[in-house]
Amino acid sequence: MIKALKALALLGALILGAPLSAQDTATGSPADTVTPGPIQSLLQEHAADIAKPSRRTIQPVIDALSGSGLPGMQQVLQTWEAREMYQRESDGWFFAGEKGPDRTIILTDFDSGEELEPVPSDAVDILRPNSGVRGLIASALVRFQLQDENPTLRQDALTAISRNPDPSHIAPLRESIEGEPDPAMKAQKERLLTLLTISFGEDEAARIAAIESVAGDLNVDTRGTLNPLVATTRRLAEGEVPEGANVARTLRPGTEELPREEAYDLVAAEADLPARIDPADRRNVLQANIEGGAVGGVPLAELNTIEARERAYAALVEAGAVPPAPTEAEIDAALARFTFYEEYSEPSPAVTEAANKALRAIDTKVGLNTTLDLGLDALSLASIYFLAAIGLAITFGVMGVINMAHGEFIMMGAYTGYVVQQMIPNHTVSIIVAIPLAFAVTFAAGVAMERLVIRWLYNRPLETLLATFGISIALQQLAKNIFGTQARPLTAPGWLDGQWQINEIVGISMIRVAIFVLAIVFLLFFLFLMKKTRLGLETRAVTQNPRMAASMGINPGRVNMLTFGLGSGIAGIAGVAIGLYAKVTSELGTDYIVQSFMTVVVGGVGNIWGTLLGAGMIGSLQKGIEWLNPSNTLAAQTYMIIFIIIFIQFRPRGIIALKGRAAGD
Amino acid sequence: MSTLLEVNGISVTFDGYKAIRNLSFNIGEAELRAIIGPNGAGKTTFMDIVTGKTKPDEGKVIWGEMSRNLVGMNEARIAQAGIGRKFQKPTVFEDQSVRENLTMALQNKRGWSSVLFWKPSKADQNRVVELAAEIGLADELERTSGELSHGQKQWLEIGMLLAQEPRLLLVDEPAAGMTLAEREHTTDILKEAAKTRAVVVVEHDMEFVRRLECKVTVLHEGSVLAEGSLDHVTSNPEVIEVYLGR
Amino acid sequence: MKNRSFIARNPSILVFLACLGIFTLAVTIASEGFGLGLISTSFVKTLGKTLCLCLVAVAMDLIWGYCGILSLGHFAFFGLGGYMIGMWLMYERTRLIVTESMAAQEIPPTPQEVVDAIGTQIFGVVGSSEFPLIWSFAHSLTVQLILVVAVPGLLALVFGWLAFRSRVAGVYLSILTQAMTLALALYLFQNDSGLRGNNGLSGLQNLPGVTASQDVVSIWFLWASALALALGYLLSAWVVSGKFGSVIRGIRDNEARVRFLGYSVETYKLAMFTLTACIAGIAGALYYPQAGIINPAEIAPIASIYLAVWVAIGGRGRLYGAVIGAALVSLVSTYFTGGQAPDIPLGFYTISWVDWWTVLLGLTFVLVTLFAPKGIGGLFDLVAQRAAPDRHGADYGPDKGAKREEEGQ
Structure with a gap:
């Protein structure tokens, strides 16, 4: 005051x-x-x-x-x-x-x-x-800033220090901690002090204590502080490794860490030996020394082997025309004289050891968190597959009708969302309108398809497959004709933007959270529909025994129509959800159709829990493989499909299989 | 009379429902046997197990002099071992002619390469004609079997079984949907066949079974209830209870 | 009827071969390379390619129409055949170019330098210069020709063994084959697959060491394609004519019955799957040198479904039907999507065939499936005046791939 x-x-x-x-x-x-x-x-x-x-x-x-x-x-x-x-x-x-x-x-x-x-x-x-x-x-000034009344100035000072750490900051920082009124900033100061101590502290014990205190800290700047401590330089010494060097490891030339050529280059620089010459350079040198159709006495026509070229080069060296290059034997001898090792730039072995240990602890923790993050990714991918597949689980799983146009229904849903968004600029409202509308559009399309095509082909799944494929290519081309080939954006409302960041590593985008929620809603809806409603009861009856159901007063045609419409309608809603994070194109459906079928088949036909498990398995499998080979998502899909083919070997009826005669051999 | 097929302690469960429980009986060589029983007694399931379509949960099916266990063998191997099966519904290859149907069933090598390069020998052709005569289809050899009448299809199927020259013939309700005349013909074919091999007939129709004049096994709830001549089993009070209701 | 040759029993084979011969001769006479020049070289190539498509359609008919397996993977085998021959074509041609350019240098190249230069030429587009392992035999025409048959055959054998062994059938098998095709296409799309990723193999129309113009080469390929189709047709007709044909048609209509007759259904299916894959591979190996380029997009699952569409429109279960379907649909598609067809102005909207042909094809296909399951081949039955018996809605067998009542003769 x-x-x-x-x-x-x-x-x-x-x-x-x-x-x-x-x-x-x-x-x-x-x-x-x-x-x-x-x-x-x-x-x-x-x-x-x-x-x-x-x-x-x-x-x-x-x-x-x-x-x-x-x-x-x-x-x-x-x-x-x-x-x-x-x-x-x-x-x-x-x-x-x-x-x-x-x-x-x-x-x-x-x-x-x-x-x-x-x-x-x-x-x-x-x-x-x-x-x-x-x-x-300047460091005296830092002390002033660190103790300034204005918290913004103090924060600026801390930021400046962490950005550009210097040993001189330790003392003022330490002094300023005591009087710091803001607990959050106090913690920040203490953290920074620890990091500064690790980097510049003069007392080894204090440094080691500081290092140990940050073991398992996920912050990037912690790793940024620890890593320089264990940074190494490649060195070589004639004979033994010198006393007192803080050696990380010794290297053998000719291994992957130290290729033979590189090792010799080091030796050549250190011991002033003649430089190596690589085949391309040797060729150029020979090229420059052609005399009368020969190089060093070797006729040009013979120079098509490495051996002949070496001979020619040796002759040139003898004539003094070119600098000598070491032979293989010379290289070996030179390498034998030296020991190669990597030395820490930090001289104290105790500190480097503590730092390595802390880094390992951090790595373990990072690994755990990455796994968690991967799990979340897999979960969201699984929800997407589940959404895409749940409609199929109804049409294919329950009714046994294979609908190759299912992907196009997803696409139709996504385009419906896009069209609605063109008319209603408010994104939240447009999504709320788009979801029921997409359902209505694809429901109608599904009913029309069932009435016009599919009902004539019950019990002929292969023909159904081909007929619906015809519809699929027609719909796809139709979408291309109407909307063009370029991707159309379906923008998510603002409250779905951004990430839900759990810690430094684990985070998930809000859209994916929403899709996950949507998937759960659908699961519950499906369960409710099948177990608690009249339509569900009738569907199950028709599926199990159409003749008996018909004789009990159920109209199988109507039930099939509604069930098929329902499956298609859900595909439409899935389309809106998928369109929110993927680009809407006429080929949107094709990207999902095979995975959707895989999900249903792997899970076990005719069982929603199977579909759930199938989606979970395929989603986590794909993420897992992507993690093993992050640069290549195409390969991940390839391996996933191969895995599924092998999986079907062991469980031909999927994870959850209906047993006995009901399975219909 | 030596035993050809020995069913030993077989049980099968479908989703908690015990279709067969600890079923055991023997069938001798060149024996005609009728198996009767109410719906759900496990007659068809028993055939499924013997022919390899269904794997039993426990028990053994011992076959022939070598006493091979049929459990675990696939359908084709079992068929090659000498067990033929006729289904309840006539199942012939309706798109193909009677001759093609019979030719396919002839006792020849079954491997794909020998079938690919197979040429019918004189004996094979004679055998087809002979079989056709036996089942009363001598004039229909070139007709597509899909055009045959129901009864003719049944005979064709029996003919195909005979062409296989099995040592055991499993016949599922051969008389279903036949006219009286067709039934008599069917009985004759089966009795004739049973002279040289074992024939097991599963049937509902007591009249038809009576005409077969053979040993009868009554199945109930997946196990043997009674065995003996038809008169013997029909006088068994338990059998009467099962058949005529409680 | 006894032991007559199978050709005598199937007069349609002779008719077909005669038609094929006349067609080839007519095209040759009308071509630019050998004859009157009425048909452009590019159209000769289109016709040659069409013959290859007919061959793969015959293979498809064999596996689907006769054996009841709706495979959605046969275009993948087709593509693999193309890749196998493409590897040799590309390697050999690049080698010739590289050797020629290196011959101009004063110091002769070492063998390693030649290989490196070829590698850089071929794999430069995917940022590599090393030869992947699968190119080990690319220098040998003989080996690559064997691989044309062996690679699709082996893939079909392994995949089929896995699938049939676990009794995957019907729609499941179709989806599984589609997944296999997708996996293969995605794999080939990668740059490090060793087959130049989505660039594919190109320049295949240039036969290494051949100086003849494309006018002539196109005719050679037309002949080769016609010969392959003729042989493939003969082989297929022979396979389906005898007892083997009986068995596989039996498998199509009633697999279980065949099994109880003592035939190992899996082995037969596997044999058919592999055989047709090999035929598809050969067709592909003839197709892609005429197309000039092959890339993974060719293998995409949709191509295999189109193959089924051709066979269905032509009429499955009869070999000439497959040929007619493939020829007709692919030629008409080329006509409409090539932009040659005139647009139809409606006043308020102009129907552009490039845009609307696919829609029409899709709907046609639905209509054929619904109303004309015999396909175009059914027209021949009208000529032969064969009446189908009324089967009261029953198909020819209980299996999903069984012959339909409407297909009956």
Whole structure:
């Protein structure tokens, strides 16, 4: 509180300074009339050291200044560090100054903040502290910033330190922790101090303790601090590894870590041996030394083997035309003389060992979290497959009708979403409208298809497959004709943007969370529909025994129609969901159709839990394979399909199989 | 009379329902046997097990002099071993002629390469004609079998079984849907066949079974209820209970 | 009727071969390379390619129409055959070019340098210069020709063994073959698959060491394709004519019955699957040198479904039906999608065939499946005046792939 008042007073003084100094100029030089203020007095106490500072002696002076607690002292130090402090020759007083017109200097008094009349530049001496001294001043300034009342300034100082860490920051940082009022920032300061200690601490035990304290910390800057400690340089030594070197490991030439050529290059540089020549260079050298149809006596026509070229090159060396190159034997001999090793740049083995251990702990934790992240990814992929497949689970799984146009129903749903969005600009509203509309559109399409085509082909699944494929290509081309070939965006509402970040590694986009929720909603809806409604009961009855169902007064035609429409309608909703994160194209459906069938087949036909498991298995499998080979998602799909083909070997009826006669051999 | 097929302690469960429980009986060589029983007694399942279509949960099916266990062998191997099966519904290859149907069933090598390069020998052709005569289809050899009447299809199927020259013939309800005259013909064919091989007939129709004049096994709830001549088993009170209701 | 040769029993074979011969002769006479120049070289190539498509359609008919297995993978075998011959064509041609350009240098190249240069030429587009292992035999025409048959055959053998062994049948098998095709296509799309990723193999129309113009080469390929089709047709007709044909048709209509007759259904299916895959491979090996380029998009599952479409439109279960279907649909498709067909102005909208042909094809296909399951081949029955017996809605067998009542003769 008091500090704040003082700062306010200082500020007031600065603002009022201009008119005051105008008055002063009228009354003559203030130096003659004003006694030195507290700052000036303190500066004068150390005048000699300030005027001619040396790195070795200045520290007590800086400490005295910065420890004085005088409100304007930060300003003084900043001025000094910025080489803007002047000493008046007449009385040795110190001022802040800046160049005025006509080779004059405008001085400002530190205590009052008043601007003095311009003085000629030869009346003052500018102070030019060297960089060492300036560094010391700067870290003293850091201390000020770290203890500033303004939290933003403190935060800036912390950011600056973490961005550009330096040993000199340790002391001010440590001092500032005690008085830190904000607990969050205090924690931040403590963390930063730990990291600084790890990097620059002088006491080995303290460093090791600091290193151990961060083991398992997932933050990137922790790893950024630890990694330089275990960074190595490749070195070589004649004979044994020198005493006292902090060796990470020794290398053998000719291994993957140290190819033979590279090793020899190192040796050649160290021991001043002739450089190796690679085949392409040798060829060029030979090319440059052709004389009368031969090189070094070897006729050109014979130079089509490596051996002949080596001979020719040797001849050239003998003639002194080209620099010698080592033979293989020479290379071997040279390599045998040396030991190759990687040395830590950090000299203390205890520290490197602790750092390695901490990094391993972090790696383990990172691994666990990556697995968790992968699990989330797999879960969201599984929900997408589940969404795409649930309609099929109804039409194919329950009714036994194979619908190759299912993918196109998904596409129709996505395009419905797109069209709605063109008409209703508000994304939230448009999605809310699009979902039932997509259902209605694809439901109608499904019913039409069932009435016109599929019902004539019951019990002929292969023909159904082909007929619906005909519909599929027709629909796809139709979509191309209407919407063009370029991808259409289906934009998610704002509240679905962004990530749900759990920690540094684990995160999942909100859209995927929404899709996951949608998948669960569908699962519940399906279960409710099949187990609790009349339609579900009738569907099950018709599926199991159409004749019996018909004789009990159920109209199988109507039930089939509705069930098929329902499966198609769900595909439409899935289309909206998929369109939100994938681009809407006419080929959207084809990307999902095979996976959807796989999901149903792997899961076990006629069982929604099987579909769920199938989607889960395929989703996690694909993510798992992608993780093993992250650069190549195509390969992941290939291997996944191969895996499924093999899986079918062992469970031909899927994960959840209906047993016995009901399975219909 | 030596035993050809020995069914030993077989049980099968479908989704908790015990279709066959600890079923055991023997069939001798050149024996005609009728198996009767109410619906769900496990007659068809028993055939499925013997022919390899269904794998039993436990038990053995011992076959022939070598006493091979048929459980675990696939359908084709079992058929090659000498067990023929006639289905309840006539199942012939309706797209193909009577001759093609019979030729396919002839006792020849079954491997794909020998079939590919197979040329009918004189004996093969004679055998086809002979079989056709036996089943009363001598004039229909070149007709597509899909055009035959129901009864003719049944005979064709029996003819195909005979062409296989099996040592055991499993016949599932051969008389279903036949006219009286056709039934008599069928009985004759079966009795004739049983002179040289074992024939097991599964049948509902007591009248038809009576005409077969053979040993009868009554199945009930997946196990043997009674065995003996038809008169013997029909006088068994348990059998009467099962058949005439409780 | 006894032991007559199978050709005598199937007069349609002779008719077919005669038609094929006349067609080939007519095209040759009308071509630019050998004859009057009435038919452009590019159209000769189209016709040659069509013959290859007919051959693969015959293979498809064999496996689907006769054996009841709706395979959605036979175009993958077709593509593999193309890749196998393409590897040799590309390697050999690049080798000739590289050797020629290196001969100009003063220092003769070492064998390794030649190989490296070829590798850079071929795999530069995918950022590599090393020869992948699968190119080990690319220098040998003989080996690659064997691989044309062996690679699709082996893939079919392994896949079929896995699938048939576990009694996957009907729609499941179709989906599984489709998955196999998709897996293969996706694999080939990768740059490190060793077959140049989505660039595919190109320049295949240039036969290494052949200086004859494309006008002439196109005729050679036409002959080769016609010969292959004739032989493939003969082989297929022979396979389906005898007892073997009886068995596989039996498998189509009633697999279980065949099994109880003592035939190992799996072995027969496997034999058919492999045989047809080999035929498809040969067809592909003849097709792609005429097309000039092969890339993984050719193998995409949709191509295999189109193959089934051709066979269905032509009429499955009769070999000439497959040929007619493939020839007709692919030629008409080429006509409409090639932009040659005139647009139809409706005043408010202009129907462009490039856009609308696929829609029409899709719907035609639905109509054929629904109303004309015999396909175009059914027209021949009208000529032969064969009446189908009324089967009261029953198909020829209980299996999913069984002959339909409507297909009956």
